Amino acid sequence: MPDLSVNIAGLPFKNPVTTASGTFGYGDEFRDFIDLGRLGGIFVKAVTGKNRDGNAYPRMAETSSGMLNSVGLQNKGIEHFCHEIYPRIKNFNTNIIVNVSGSTVEEYVEVAERINELDNIPAIELNISCPNVKLGGMAFGTIPSMATEVTAEVRKVYHKVLMVKLSPNVTSISDLAKAVVDGGADVITLINTLLGMAIDAERRRPVLSTITGGLSGPAIKPVALRMVWQVHKAVHVPIIGLGGIMNATDAIEFILAGASAIQVGTANFIDPAASVKIADGIESYMERHKIKHITDLVGALRTE
Amino acid sequence: MPDLSVNIAGLPFKNPVTTASGTFGYGDEFRDFIDLGRLGGIFVKAVTGKNRDGNAYPRMAETSSGMLNSVGLQNKGIEHFCHEIYPRIKNFNTNIIVNVSGSTVEEYVEVAERINELDNIPAIELNISCPNVKLGGMAFGTIPSMATEVTAEVRKVYHKVLMVKLSPNVTSISDLAKAVVDGGADVITLINTLLGMAIDAERRRPVLSTITGGLSGPAIKPVALRMVWQVHKAVHVPIIGLGGIMNATDAIEFILAGASAIQVGTANFIDPAASVKIADGIESYMERHKIKHITDLVGALRTE
Amino acid sequence: MELKKLVEDLRVTGVTRLNKRHFTLELLSPVKLPLILPGQFAQALVENSPSTFLRRPFSIHSVDYQKNTLRLLIQIKGPGTSHLAELKAGDHLNLIYPLGNSFSLPFTKDVLLVGGGCGVAPLLFLAQFLNQNNIHPTILLGFRTREEVSEIDAYSRCGKVLITTDDGTEGEKGLVVDHSIFQREKIEFKKIYCCGPDAMMKAVAKIARMNNTDCEVSLENTMACGFGVCLCCITPTDKGNERVCVEGPVFNIRRLPWK
Amino acid sequence: MELKKLVEDLRVTGVTRLNKRHFTLELLSPVKLPLILPGQFAQALVENSPSTFLRRPFSIHSVDYQKNTLRLLIQIKGPGTSHLAELKAGDHLNLIYPLGNSFSLPFTKDVLLVGGGCGVAPLLFLAQFLNQNNIHPTILLGFRTREEVSEIDAYSRCGKVLITTDDGTEGEKGLVVDHSIFQREKIEFKKIYCCGPDAMMKAVAKIARMNNTDCEVSLENTMACGFGVCLCCITPTDKGNERVCVEGPVFNIRRLPWK
Ligand SMILES: Cc1cc2nc3c(=O)[nH]c(=O)nc-3n(C[C@H](O)[C@H](O)[C@H](O)COP(=O)(O)OP(=O)(O)OC[C@H]3O[C@@H](n4cnc5c(N)ncnc54)[C@H](O)[C@@H]3O)c2cc1C
Ligand SMILES: Cc1cc2nc3c(=O)[nH]c(=O)nc-3n(C[C@H](O)[C@H](O)[C@H](O)COP(=O)(O)OP(=O)(O)OC[C@H]3O[C@@H](n4cnc5c(N)ncnc54)[C@H](O)[C@@H]3O)c2cc1C
Numbered sequence A, B: 001m002p003d004l005s006v007n008i009a010g011l012p013f014k015n016p017v018t019t020a021s022g023t024f025g026y027g028d029e030f031r032d033f034i035d036l037g038r039l040g041g042i043f044v045k046a047v048t049g050k051n052r053d054g055n056a057y058p059r060m061a062e063t064s065s066g067m068l069n070s071v072g073l074q075n076k077g078i079e080h081f082c083h084e085i086y087p088r089i090k091n092f093n094t095n096i097i098v099n100v101s102g103s104t105v106e107e108y109v110e111v112a113e114r115i116n117e118l119d120n121i122p123a124i125e126l127n128i129s130c131p132n133v134k135l136g137g138m139a140f141g142t143i144p145s146m147a148t149e150v151t152a153e154v155r156k157v158y159h160k161v162l163m164v165k166l167s168p169n170v171t172s173i174s175d176l177a178k179a180v181v182d183g184g185a186d187v188i189t190l191i192n193t194l195l196g197m198a199i200d201a202e203r204r205r206p207v208l209s210t211i212t213g214g215l216s217g218p219a220i221k222p223v224a225l226r227m228v229w230q231v232h233k234a235v236h237v238p239i240i241g242l243g244g245i246m247n248a249t250d251a252i253e254f255i256l257a258g259a260s261a262i263q264v265g266t267a268n269f270i271d272p273a274a275s276v277k278i279a280d281g282i283e284s285y286m287e288r289h290k291i292k293h294i295t296d297l298v299g300a301l302r303t304e
Numbered sequence C, D: 001m002e003l004k005k006l007v008e009d010l011r012v013t014g015v016t017r018l019n020k021r022h023f024t025l026e027l028l029s030p031v032k033l034p035l036i037l038p039g040q041f042a043q044a045l046v047e048n049s050p051s052t053f054l055r056r057p058f059s060i061h062s063v064d065y066q067k068n069t070l071r072l073l074i075q076i077k078g079p080g081t082s083h084l085a086e087l088k089a090g091d092h093l094n095l096i097y098p099l100g101n102s103f104s105l106p107f108t109k110d111v112l113l114v115g116g117g118c119g120v121a122p123l124l125f126l127a128q129f130l131n132q133n134n135i136h137p138t139i140l141l142g143f144r145t146r147e148e149v150s151e152i153d154a155y156s157r158c159g160k161v162l163i164t165t166d167d168g169t170e171g172e173k174g175l176v177v178d179h180s181i182f183q184r185e186k187i188e189f190k191k192i193y194c195c196g197p198d199a200m201m202k203a204v205a206k207i208a209r210m211n212n213t214d215c216e217v218s219l220e221n222t223m224a225c226g227f228g229v230c231l232c233c234i235t236p237t238d239k240g241n242e243r244v245c246v247e248g249p250v251f252n253i254r255r256l257p258w259k
């Protein structure tokens, strides 16, 4: 049997298949559909300092091979997470990683510091990329110096595995990757959503209450793959790749481009069992191609 | 009958439907399929200073709701254009606009200067955005100061309508738009292709000879619409919008977002008559919504 | 029977075209049907439709535990529903179900059901459920025109049926809220269940409020997941932004900020 | 009849399943068929297939001007061809056709046609066309295995048919280039037409070159448009990068940089 386990910045994953923040709730919503223990990890919904109501309705628009969302980090804040949610999910038989968001450096630091105390959370993913928050959320992920700063400040208080998730809405993704590595990131996650827009021609109005929103799904896969490949060549920390992964072949493509693990996002909405099917499909691929260790495929794209 | 005519920086178009550079050849390839006189304009394939062979095969990859290309500005150069192609197309009953590309400021200037002499070419579209050329092509479109410079240098020698086509692969499309307006652009075209990548998992190789290529088609429409909207708010020159327009509804969306005219690109491959059908569809929309002049729809998105 | 959500390929065992814009699908489950409550819905996967990326939500129109089938009533609107209209007996449809909360049992026998358009879909199942609890509701259904009036026999078996059509070709002319039962000083019902277009539900809610009548509505919303994880389908309630697909689709109008 | 390109919905009038991986479609044109030459191809629109964004190119397998039909021979490979395999008589298929150049008429009667896999598709039309010009070619066809050997009657009516199968279950065992006609000192043909996988065409071209035999090959390539405007389908020739969909798909091997 092929070995699907990966070790990412010291953290062991039983397989490279994890689920993307904002598309998997806190995991328990999927218990009817899959055995969570089959996953390498779960990235839970963004947590911020205080309660956030998120954006007004409508928050969603379907697009060709994708969707736009403008959920806007709706969550009940770090206190609620620690007391109400953490106890519910801390014994899941998989890595539980918290996606940390904020509008200020202080907010990121505050949330990270609290999560550092939670024994069963082995890593956080700094979301410096969400395009939906007016206050700074965008800027952290698009200006290298700010990306370095927020990463470095969080690094001071967070002592486990620090992942930073980048925004694709930049001229040079490699510059941003280098910036967060300089700030002390152990792992880079790519990509968050592309900033897009949908219009209802009949009503002559934007579909989303926020006018613009984040594009996800297979439509963005070519852009995501390109960024994983560029960052893989630019920095030496492990990469977690995502963006439009719908099946095992897509996942293999990201791994070949340089991702040590992948996240399944929008696909969870279309098939709640997608993540586990992808893990199975990767195993079949490895058997068919006689690959013993999944790590042999990471960045193994032949370009000569 | 509704009035579809638009005037863009002094140049009259019989309707807002034009065809995108690189997807329509020199127009004559479409004569079996449509009456070219029905179009507002034709943007012909990129012309450079000298002959270019373009990139090696394979140059194309299909993606979800889109395609990647790495044609790489294959063309026979400005001399060949002036002597062999111009005479063949100059009497088409529509605006013929030449897409001008180059690797250096001098090359852009040289090509623009020659085209300035061709009586029946009322405008050029500076392609400072093609992601496929290693020498500078990318940089012109991503660094505002360079975008201003190349536009300003061409402006000195080119005395008709100067359009500049922007790359979407930037952090702030508005900054680029302002930069080319500062350089003297009369019109802004948005968007060129998004930089993407495709991988053949079975062969563990990139699909394109160039590894990365330009993504077009409906997959990119949300990003294109967003950029048209952002630029419409940022500058006061007319915008020509494109990116994934497949039908009249898509075209109306771009016009509502702020485009004075639109270009049909990849759609031409799937239905060679798409452009004319879109013109007809816009007319029906206007009749149904009792819009007398298409100009009443430009930027008419209701966001209050 | 437990309240577990399933993802399943159900076999189409019957397609009934009610009229130009509406049809029903009877779907046979390969495993024993789970417990389904009136008001719950399913997320249907539309295959072979390039312009339909996400699933589409449809209320459960009725359930037959003996035959192990459920039915959907679908109105053709856009690409997704047009594709579903081409399903034939023997084809399969993938559903995630049952989803959402349900209508609550009333503490009265004076019950009115009000439905309009495809909003009638969950009401048949609700009426049958009420019957099992010895309640025989009055059922007021609004249609565009006579041609669209359908399944009246099924409703009539559950209670007294009243009809309005926009053009007056059957029943009373006008919208459901124009019906004569609402034109009295005080309406005779203690509980109203309502499902239909937003404007209709708001108008019915207004009448209910004026009469101090308890009223539950089943909200529509654009959904990406349908089972609570994307937070796309929120509606403002007395508890803040709640998910229509989990805390709803049924809400008591007391909890909604409708005036 | 003029050489004009059309975009048309053709009606499927016949579907013949040749074997597990191959089928033919007979398509009736709503207007009088234009002149179509052997070697030309069509770009087919695959509807209702979410993973098939671009058209798919297929050679014209035969033309019947009396019936106003043409036929395609299709090998099932991926999502596009799998979808086309579900077409039934009465369905429609949208084609852009006829596209590309054609095989040229030979100046000799000693003609060999070599085809492998779905590369046999244009050869039937070519053989029929040669017959009309009083040439009766030898036709060497390579298949994987006996089960895939098909339409031999049709080819036999046009000339002498030779067969190879990879597994030797019919005809000679091996690849087409292993066939005994190629094992002699000097081959007896003055013109070879070849269509099939790249490796096969290169091997045949090598034999032709060694024998100084004129040889035309029909190249495959990934195509976006199919009618010359996207420049995605280029192949290097003695004139630089040429378009397989306009200057090809048929090239004389003299013009190709094959060794
Ligand atoms: C909980 C729930 C239960 C439903 N039950 C039924 C039912 O039993 N029978 C039935 O026919 N329909 C029902 N609907 C509505 C149904 O989901 C939509 O009509 C369907 O998704 C339209 O898909 P389409 O691809 O055909 O059209 P689309 O192109 O997706 O939509 C066509 C038009 O309808 C609007 N629309 C689409 N979905 C929604 C929505 N969810 N809310 C409001 N407007 C929408 C779009 O904005 C567009 O203008 C229900 C919706 C919800 C949320
Ligand atoms: C001029 C021309 C004529 C053709 N004539 C025929 C014919 O008569 N009958 C027939 O069955 N097929 C023919 N083909 C090949 C046919 O176009 C492809 O098999 C088809 O497009 C595959 O589509 P798909 O969606 O099923 O598979 P895809 O998923 O698109 O492809 C399946 C596999 O085939 C490869 N492939 C796809 N298209 C091509 C191509 N054009 N060249 C090389 N590799 C490719 C892909 O890389 C992939 O590995 C022809 C191709 C060309 C260019």
Ligand SMILES: Cc1cc2nc3c(=O)[nH]c(=O)nc-3n(C[C@H](O)[C@H](O)[C@H](O)COP(=O)(O)O)c2cc1C
Residues within 6 Å of the ligand: A020, A021, A022, A023, A045, A046, A069, A071, A073, A099, A127, A130, A165, A191, A192, A193, A215, A216, A217, A218, A220, A242, A243, A244, A245, A263, A264, A265, A266, A267, C230, C231, C232
């Ligand atoms: C509805 C929705 C909500 C999301 N919420 C978050 C979030 O809270 N934090 C975050 O970092 N990313 C969020 N994302 C982005 C995803 O995690 C992921 O980066 C993106 O969707 C691309 O992957 P996909 O194409 O596989 O979905 C969200 C995406 C969607 C669709």
Ligand SMILES: Cc1cc2nc3c(=O)[nH]c(=O)nc-3n(C[C@H](O)[C@H](O)[C@H](O)COP(=O)(O)O)c2cc1C
Residues within 6 Å of the ligand: B020, B021, B022, B023, B045, B046, B069, B071, B073, B099, B127, B130, B165, B191, B192, B193, B215, B216, B217, B218, B220, B242, B243, B244, B245, B263, B264, B265, B266, B267, D230, D231, D232
């Ligand atoms: C095959 C191909 C070739 C292209 N060549 C050019 C070009 O020469 N110059 C240019 O400015 N844009 C070129 N483009 C970009 C298109 O003009 C257009 O900006 C892009 O495809 C987005 O529009 P669409 O989605 O409608 O195709 C090319 C696009 C394609 C698909």
Ligand code: FES
Residues within 6 Å of the ligand: C222, C223, C224, C225, C226, C227, C228, C229, C230, C231, C232, C233, C234, C243, C244, C245, C246
């Ligand atoms: S539709 Fe996803 S939370 Fe309701």
Ligand code: FES
Residues within 6 Å of the ligand: D222, D223, D224, D225, D226, D227, D228, D229, D230, D231, D232, D233, D234, D243, D244, D245, D246
């Ligand atoms: S396929 Fe477009 S030029 Fe040949």
